[in-house]
Amino acid sequence: MLSSTEAAWMVSYELMGGPLADASVWRGALLWAIALYVPLSAPLSTLESSLEESDLPESVRQPVLVISSLLLAIVTGVVTQLGFSWVLGPGWASSLGVVAVGWSVLIVLANAGKDD
Template identity: 85%
Template sequence: MLSSTEAALMLNYEVMGGPLADPSVWRGALLWAVALYVPLSAPLSTLESSLEESELPESVRQPVLVISSLLLSLATGVVTQLGFSWALGPGWASSLGVVAVGWSVLLILANTGKAD
């Protein structure tokens, strides 16, 4: 026989519990992934240069680079969001992610102005 808690979980179709079940954690993780994509470009450029030197065909190199860059930024975003969620709370961590995205855009625009 199911307890009332188990029956309620089955009715809500909750499969996953814990901090990753909160949608604000995933929204914040995506914000942090976007904000940290530019600083993560240094390791990705190293991967790109090693892929160019490899004997893989071009049709394989490009998907490997795209998938690895997306996974790296998403994993970094999730870890950052979970850390800030633990320290500040999920709402504040997501808000800080929005600020980080804005700051990254500002830095990119400032650097393009110096190139001229």
């Protein structure tokens, strides 16, 4: 039997609906954020160079760069996961995210071999 606190928590959780309430969407979004981090590094390098040219102190520049890169990766991951979830379904979209992570690792390793 549930206590009144647990029952109230479950009722409040049931009020939270929509696609973002599904845990598989967040797992897939994390996978997509990891997979798309390498292609997103180009805009982040532009931001980093502009921050270096600005007159902000180093103690402010580094947190701005870290927070912006995390937000960009997570937002891109959520949008990609929601798009693929709408087309393929949440399970398939997450599985495709795993494949995309594998491809990203493969591309990074292939490019590292070319640099030698």
